[in-house]
Amino acid sequence: MKTLTAVSVAISLISGYASAQTIVLTDSEKGIEQGNWQTDSHKLKLAGADFSLRQQVLHGGKQEGSKVITLTSPGGLTIALSPTRGMDILHVNGAGVRLGWDSPVDEVVNPAYINLESRNGLGWLDGFNEMMVRCGFAWTGHPGVEDGTLYTLHGRAGNTPASKVLVEIDEKAPHTVRIRGLLKENTFKKSNLETWTELRYAPGSTSFTIEDSLTNRADYPRDYQIIYHSNFGKPLLEEGARFNAPIKEISPFNDYARAGLKNWSQYQGPTKGFDEMVFNIVPYADAEGKTLAMLSNRLGDRGVSIGFNTHQLPLLTLWKNTDTERQGYVTGIEPGTNYAYPVNIEREQGRIKQLQPGQSTRFALTYTLLQNAQQVKQAEERVKALQGGRDVKLVAQPIAVE
Amino acid sequence: MKTLTAVSVAISLISGYASAQTIVLTDSEKGIEQGNWQTDSHKLKLAGADFSLRQQVLHGGKQEGSKVITLTSPGGLTIALSPTRGMDILHVNGAGVRLGWDSPVDEVVNPAYINLESRNGLGWLDGFNEMMVRCGFAWTGHPGVEDGTLYTLHGRAGNTPASKVLVEIDEKAPHTVRIRGLLKENTFKKSNLETWTELRYAPGSTSFTIEDSLTNRADYPRDYQIIYHSNFGKPLLEEGARFNAPIKEISPFNDYARAGLKNWSQYQGPTKGFDEMVFNIVPYADAEGKTLAMLSNRLGDRGVSIGFNTHQLPLLTLWKNTDTERQGYVTGIEPGTNYAYPVNIEREQGRIKQLQPGQSTRFALTYTLLQNAQQVKQAEERVKALQGGRDVKLVAQPIAVE
């Protein structure tokens, strides 16, 4: 195991934020890979801070060679993400609450063992267990064929190992930690989309921010789609748990979900045979586009909120997979540029966006663990304010048929 | 290379058998991977025993990263299996006889380099060279499409790296060694089948037992199918070699095999253009379900038998691939729950089994190397006794058309 003394650390002034140390964990250009590695605020001589960082290389089964970075802040959050799986967030823990869920897939599957095209484009299901998966960026939704080509479930980003992984730590309190990764979706003649992902966390706090910058490095305009597939099971999800968001309009994804439309804000307990109901939501936001979606438990004393901006992520998918626990009892709260229909439907209905040559775009989401009734209530009041007394329009008819 | 001193060894009382040492070679939950490793009965201070155990990590070509465990018992058997390839048995040697065969695929292919869906579901052929492959457990036979989904040749188990690998060694003579592996066929919404495989061997003996426990960890009933594809080439297989089993009924798998039905018990030498003939067999067994299939050489002084139980594995497939040596001169003696037809045919004909939620089932097979004429004769007499003078019913018509 390498410790910090063996790691190149640079003090650098990075544009846009404070003086910071940068630790390179992975760099495909420079041939750097730290492998098993750890440091902490004490070793880094950051007086007053209390956090540790660790990278582990996993073994066994289909997780052979997968890497996990864990950021631990006693009194705050412990956040685990995987550079091997698109910098996606595996799980977050804090204040006795786990953000995440229990999938039958219980390994951090190395994409080397995944065939996204298997089962007609459902191969992604062989690796799905994250608290947050980036579904994108070249395409995002359910598998579908367009112009004879199969677009596989939820795109490639989540099964793309990061080419570069950096940890940046602010010199000044609260010594904000940024874990950044570079994802390349590059195919000759087809795609040259690169994304710098960032997880940003101020030690001690109970919220963190994901901020991604997607760039089309091609000389041609390129489609992009993104859904931030954010997933929560127990303990937040339970019978009587509630979903809340300021909603302009909500419709069932398909006929099966029609039956659940009226009770969109309520969750069932684990229910055999339930499978999943999905709803398409147009959220309200404030003048700057800021909005909030949230999940709270039955008692209303714990929850999670996701703040995002509708100028970046105008749509919201609500995925209720309240089937049995072993089947994966989980709900997805999924801000996105798109709904989860296949490429051809998203295109027909005009939701696919494009980046011009060299153009970049950013997406930011702030996840906050709500640890008591007061915090839950504050979030609910924020939602209420955004709703502004307007009706939620329930649209009974699905907007598309897969 | 790690030796035993670096390995966690525990003395534990494992339910159902004697006090044993347990050595953990791989554990995906605990992040353990011993990599290159070895021990032996001397280091383990097992007086009177004489065996060694070794795990090697392979390199080069498509076997990069594949692991092989070799259990060597001078005077007994040397058994090689691969945790990377579903704990399947690569080859066994003893008494100057090799159990196994020569495939044009001469590497232990890491499943990371296999695409099971290639060539319309024949990707499995890019890795096939084992003495025993588990064809299962979610499905088992030839590739086929059911409800629009391609079920690839012989399932996924053989290309599933083991998530846990344990070696357990009995404290008491004969210091039986158990090499156990956990295989997970887990896909969100689709599959949650887990199998603990076991290879059990008493040092010095010339037989070993495979005993697998398959569990449906899902909350829904799940199909399962398994064929233990057990393969033998030279020196046992040769012109005049004989297959023997107590047979109630035998039929050709397809029209091509009809020509070979009458001579089901005989083998040809390597024969250009022969390709393969496959036969479906319903074996007889004793009252407890115990039965035996065997292969013996031309002189009848060497052979192999496979003991199994028809309550667990009611069917037997005989695969005669007596083509040229470079093409793969080999026969398969394959106890199973199923024949090797595609999923849709196995379903139509009612051979697919199910496990209820949480239910487990076990399969045990004992392979015995027959080292002289007397042992061959004894096995033949056991088969004869099981046949009990009843006729072998030859069914000329294949029971299905692929």
Add this chain to the structure above:
Amino acid sequence: MKTLTAVSVAISLISGYASAQTIVLTDSEKGIEQGNWQTDSHKLKLAGADFSLRQQVLHGGKQEGSKVITLTSPGGLTIALSPTRGMDILHVNGAGVRLGWDSPVDEVVNPAYINLESRNGLGWLDGFNEMMVRCGFAWTGHPGVEDGTLYTLHGRAGNTPASKVLVEIDEKAPHTVRIRGLLKENTFKKSNLETWTELRYAPGSTSFTIEDSLTNRADYPRDYQIIYHSNFGKPLLEEGARFNAPIKEISPFNDYARAGLKNWSQYQGPTKGFDEMVFNIVPYADAEGKTLAMLSNRLGDRGVSIGFNTHQLPLLTLWKNTDTERQGYVTGIEPGTNYAYPVNIEREQGRIKQLQPGQSTRFALTYTLLQNAQQVKQAEERVKALQGGRDVKLVAQPIAVE
């Protein structure tokens, strides 16, 4: 990092050439993998020679675990090839000229992360960035379905990790270095093609030779096809750069290329929307089959030539991909047994060759970096002599429709 002292070095007399040292970098049979490794002429005590050799294991993104061997000869060439990607040549540098190009795929992608069947057989495009890729050997061209089986773009060789890698260094000046690799395209019942590749280079020179020996190890005749896809971008390729070869006949690959037929020898600068034009060429050669194709820059003072033998490689594909720089501004000069049509067309038109059981065949190509106007001129004169004043027959109609 291992240095030569840790490497098995043998002085051996290898049939056909001088006494040489052999260094084994990889051997799948013997379990050898040197990983990060280097040596040089000084350590090897080769007086008068000046070169170094290095193998690096890459990290990050989809190049995790890929290996690159770099042969550096100050004053001569620096040649980089990848054992993980079929011993293909990544890039060559010398005299201020780079042979190679800039693909949007900028990592040395480990085939573990490639699915050749994706996008209807275009998965190869996820890894394509080499100066020279072997497109073969079981098939070579565009993806196509024959007898219900998908043959993926450009075959499997380029995504086959070498099973053995040897470096052989002549004891005598000029201490020619041979980097040899064994590629196995082995599939049970389908394929048993093995290729020993060789890159041969005399330190200090500005040319190198590829010489491959392909063997059909099966007991049945097997098809083979090969195209040496040799690719050059900047600085040689530019507006006004010229392609030159002795041509008997040239035709457009498809309708789109018809517009470029007349100007086959000229290149455009980077041109938005150009995509690619491909031309099929029957080259002239001398009585021994020797011929030469070349690319030179606008000023005619730098270039590259490829010498090959039409008895081995009777056909030549010219690929003009003079699209924008980020799209991949590149031309391919591609000697082969075949054109780049799918298998079914190559078969219909009688270009697919076969090897009999045990039969081998060889292919040799010599790449020469032309560093000044005189060398360019000499190569042009060689082409002119081979043309012998005969007309280039322009065939307006594509010989096939994909």
